[in-house]
Amino acid sequence: MRIKSKLLAIYIPILLIGMTLTGYWAYLTAYDSVREREYQLLTQTLTLNVLEIIDERHKLLIESGLENVPVFRKAYQEEVFEELKSLQQATERHFAISERSTNTVIFSTAENAFELNVTNANKTIIANRRVAFGESNVNDTDVLFACSEFTPWNWKVTALQPAEPLQSSLFTIAWLTSLVTLFAVIIVSLLMGKVTQVFVVSPIEKIKTAASRIAIEHKKVSIDLQQTDELGSLARDVEVMSGEIEQFVAQAQQANRAKTDFLAVMSHEIRTPLNGIQGLATLLLDTPLSDKQHRYASDLKSSASILATVINDVLDLSKIESGMTEVDVTEFDLDAMLADLITLLGTNASANSTRLIYKSKNMKSVAVTSDITKLRQIIINLVSNAIKFTHKGTVSISAKLKQPSTEAIGDNRLVIAVKDTGIGIEPERIEHIFDKFTQSDSSITRKYGGTGLGLSIAKQLAQLLGGDIKVVSKVGEGSCFTVTADVQSRCMVEWSANSDPARQAERASLPEGIKVLLAEDNAINAIVAQALLEQLKCDVEHVDNGLKAAARVEEGGIDVVFMDVHMPVMDGIEATKRIRKLEGELSNIPVIGLTAEAFKERHISFKQAGMDDIVTKPVTVEALQESLLKLARDQKISNNS
Incomplete structure (x- = not known):
């Protein structure tokens, strides 16, 4: 509900209650005023008309000296009765005269006899005469009455008037009061709604719009609001805050870029010697060694692999937290991929x-x-985690799609469960198992190794894919991690192994005798890369900077260049640009970048500079082979090289 509607929903009941109470008070005031007026008219009629007529006849009788003569007294009284009949027709009020002592009715303009209950009557003095007045019920009819006494003749004089005209008048007043109240509520509601719109709702909407812009654009905003009240002050505060946010966002972006650059440099600085360690260990294992030497070399290679994993975890986490990780969607045979992955990990499991x-x-x-x-x-x-924490046990991997696939591609839900019979996780530590740098026990790090980043990275990657990771575990019995992800699937009528590019690449034959120019400034990495390329039966020539590489390509006879990105004199990017400016076919020589930088965005910039592919250090023979096979498939190098 909008704020204006909420305010009106609050205002209108308050107004309605207030106006109703005011109207009711006005009605009661009018009611009392009308009654008072009617009583005043009735008593005045009694005292100033009826009693004056009687008093006048009585005075005439006294002046004529006939007061004690019954015949004349009766005649004058009859004149009074006639006057009262005329007065009744003029005023539509009834008059009655009764004996004061016996209450016997002497005269009445009403057709039916009546008796009045004057117990609760009000009493007052009008024109030196005591008058009782009030409201009573006569023959089931509500009436207003006024009574007084005429002592000389021992009379009780009464004036009556029906209450119906008064009630009708009061009913009219009640309706008018209700209509006026309702009209007033409507007018006041409209006015309050307009005032609320101008002074409250509109400023709030402007501030809200500005806040939305700040949330989306992170830019300084200006709010067109000239009010000097609390909302105006809030608008000024929002403007100041937006400027600070813009500044903080700029600083954060700058810090993020600095962090990325730092990680890129550190990645390069760490991966470069690590590449040499892994490469030399691999080459050493291919030479004749004693059992002891072979064990040392294997341990050396394993240690380098563990260090590479730690570096990769830190870089992966950094990319995820900085928002640099993107989802690269492709179509593939998931069942075959998982089967190959299990085969690959089987070596670690057997160990x-x-x-x-x-x-x-x-x-x-x-x-x-x-x-x-x-x-x-x-x-x-x-x-890998399940294998690490399961000694002489079983690790079961199950995968399924929630919905059966059809020939038409459609949305689906992938569920993969990894269940082991390992050491398990304590209940109080399960909720923190996916936290960064967290393992179920501090002793785990000492006994099994690791950074505690793997599960955190896996969970965040699963969430990037629209899913999540849940865990169920019992100490001493094992754990079960369940991965979910949003995917699309379709049923392949004939799924040929040859249709999988990865498998096709594995079976593709790499041309022999490819003339490779290796541009690498680090001597150890150059030895490793050259040895690995020679294992692929390539003819390798080495230079130690980009300037020499560009000059050698210009001389001709080179099929492909493996170009290190960071080199002295001239780096690989500048050398690649210089090669692309050469004349003729030399400008199309394939260039494969060698870099320790693991960020995809950096790889894209390298390709934009003219490189055909990127191989990330530490360099492996598989990575070199895959890159060369890719060039072969694209016919950038051929068997005639």
């Missing part, structure tokens, strides 16, 4: 004496549309 079990429901020959990278990261995290 921990853990058995992996995978089963799916209504996902056979179904194409799912979602972010395959984020789904894979979530599942790897959950399954």
Whole structure:
């Protein structure tokens, strides 16, 4: 309900009650005034007309000296009666005369005899005469009466008038009072509504509109409000606040950019030597070693992999919190992806004496549309955790779609459950298990390792996909993590393995003897990258900066360039731009960027500078092979190289 409607809903009842009470008071006042007037007229008629007539006849009788003569007294009294009959016709009031002592009626203009109850009558003195007046019921009819005495003749004189005209007049007053009250309520309501609109509602709407703009645009606003009251003061405060918000947002954006730049630099600085460690460990394992040396080299590679995981977790969390993570939707065979993932993780499970079990429901020959990278990261995290905390047990992974898929693509709900028979989670720690840097027990970090970021990242990724992660656990019996995500699915009539680009890439044959120019300033990373490329049967030539790389490409004979982004003398971005400015076919030489920066936005900027693909450090032979295969599929390099 709008504020104007709320105010009117409050005002109108208050006005109605106030006006009703006022009208009722006016009605009572009018009622008393009319009654008083009628009593005044009735008593005046009695005293100034009736009693004056009687007194006049009595004086004439005394002056003539005939007061004690019954015949003349009766004659004068008859004249009084005739006068009263005429007065009754003129005033429509009835008059009666009775013996004061016996209450016997002597004369009456009313057709029927009546008796008055004057017990509660009001008494007053008018023209030196005592008068009693009030309201009574005579023959089931309400009447107004006034009584007085005429002592010389021992009379009780009464004047009557029906109460019906008075009641009719009061009824009219009541209706008029009600109409005036209702009219007043309507007029006052309209006026209050207008005043409220101008002085309250309109300023509030302006402030509300300004607040909405602040929430959306985070910019300074100006509110066209000249009032000097509390709302005007609030508008000024909102304007000042909007300026501060604009300033704070600008500072936050600047800080966020600085944070991103810092993470990009730190990512590069950490990943660069880490690339050398992992690469050299991989190369070392391919050489003849004693068992002890092989174990040392394996531990070295494992330690480097753990360090890489920690770095990736921190970078992933930073990207999510800064809003830089986007959903990259593609269509893929989810069942095949999960099956391959379980196979890949099976090595870790075997090392921990853990058995992996995978089963799916209504996902056979179904194409799912979602972010395959984020789904894979979530599942790897959950399954790896389950394996880590389950020694000599079982980890079961089940996946299903809520609705059966049809040939037409439609919305669906994916549910993946990862259940283990591991150590479980204490009840009081379950609610915090998805908090950053949190594990179920501080001893877990010492015993099993990890940053406590994995589950937090997995949950946030699931929420990015329109779902969530829930957990049920019992200490000593294991845990069950359930992932949900919004996806689209369709049933593939013939799902060929060859239709999956990833599988097709795995089976594609990489051309041999590709002439590769490796531009890398770090000597160790250069050795690693060159050795890995030579494993792919590439002919590798190395330079240590971008200027040399551009000059070598200009000489010709190069099929593809692996270009490190950060190098002295000339960096990889500038070198790529210089290559793109060369004449002829040399400007189309494929350039693959090598970088330790993990942010997708940075990768996009590298491609905008002219690079064809990006390989993120630490470099693996699989990543190099995939990038070369991509160029081969796009016919940028060929078997004739």
